[in-house]
Amino acid sequence: MSLLSGKRACVLGVANRWSIATAIARGLHAHGASLILTYEGERTRDEVEKLARELGNAPCTACDVTSDESIEALGTTIDATWGGLDILVHSLAFARKEELAGQYLATSRAGFALAMDISAYSLVALCRRCSPLFTPGASVMAMTYVGSSRAVRNYNVMGVAKAALEASVRYLAADLGPRGVRVNAISAGPIKTASARAVADFTKILGQVAATAPLQRNVTAEDVAGAAIFLASDLSSAVTGHVLFVDAGHNMVGIA
Numbered sequence: 001m002s003l004l005s006g007k008r009a010c011v012l013g014v015a016n017r018w019s020i021a022t023a024i025a026r027g028l029h030a031h032g033a034s035l036i037l038t039y040e041g042e043r044t045r046d047e048v049e050k051l052a053r054e055l056g057n058a059p060c061t062a063c064d065v066t067s068d069e070s071i072e073a074l075g076t077t078i079d080a081t082w083g084g085l086d087i088l089v090h091s092l093a094f095a096r097k098e099e100l101a102g103q104y105l106a107t108s109r110a111g112f113a114l115a116m117d118i119s120a121y122s123l124v125a126l127c128r129r130c131s132p133l134f135t136p137g138a139s140v141m142a143m144t145y146v147g148s149s150r151a152v153r154n155y156n157v158m159g160v161a162k163a164a165l166e167a168s169v170r171y172l173a174a175d176l177g178p179r180g181v182r183v184n185a186i187s188a189g190p191i192k193t194a195s196a197r198a199v200a201d202f203t204k205i206l207g208q209v210a211a212t213a214p215l216q217r218n219v220t221a222e223d224v225a226g227a228a229i230f231l232a233s234d235l236s237s238a239v240t241g242h243v244l245f246v247d248a249g250h251n252m253v254g255i256a
């Protein structure tokens, strides 16, 4: 029997083939999970539907996390399709490009609110809607970055949003734990995706990590998917409220 057979997973955050969510969806499918994929809007719909066809004709539905109605509709779709949910993957974030360059000091009120809403609050709203659907042993995971706890040049407001996301993971783990539902985060090293490219000088970050990480390389979306499969499976049955680094060890280096 496969590691995830019988498990039903909803994956948010596929935009294209480079998305971390794409590798996670592929990994969950390969280990036997059934999938529902979501797309943010019409711009990404074709890519998501293409992936869904490859992964056992998984159902696809729109979910823009800035809209309560859209989150409600996703919950209704999951309920109508399966009547329960075992795995929820939150692999999405957004900040305005102008706020991912220069000084954090310059962050606007509107830009701060938008980054927080999409990148952090959405996890709370999704967990609340899915709460009645979660089965005992269900696993929720969100993607974060070390810019949450260290000042990473140009990461700025997204670092603050990731700090809120990680704190949310702990509070949600406390709320949902008594029902056997686990909530964790994966802190991925930098990976060249559309979102990452919005951060100014992103390729310099890639070079620095490869030069100083103990494993002397950058990570891949497939490395992250491996950790996601572990967190989705019963192998991690007592792991909750945790931030799991998948970064070739870079986060723990002091002076390289």
Ligand SMILES: NC(=O)c1ccc[n+]([C@@H]2O[C@H](COP(=O)([O-])OP(=O)(O)OC[C@H]3O[C@@H](n4cnc5c(N)ncnc54)[C@H](O)[C@@H]3O)[C@@H](O)[C@H]2O)c1
Pocket (backbone or CB within 6 Å): 012, 013, 014, 015, 016, 018, 019, 020, 021, 039, 040, 044, 063, 064, 065, 066, 090, 091, 092, 093, 094, 118, 143, 144, 145, 187, 188, 189, 190, 191, 192, 193, 194, 195, 196
């Ligand atoms: N790439 C990296 O270096 C890296 C490192 C650590 C963490 N992460 C995190 O991984 C996650 C996935 O990012 P990625 O690197 O795969 O980039 P990506 O651009 O492929 O994915 C980002 C996703 O966010 C979705 N999104 C944005 N606004 C949305 C909204 N309003 N409603 C619904 N979806 C919305 C986009 O549609 C897209 O699918 C993000 O949380 C990101 O912060 C990325």
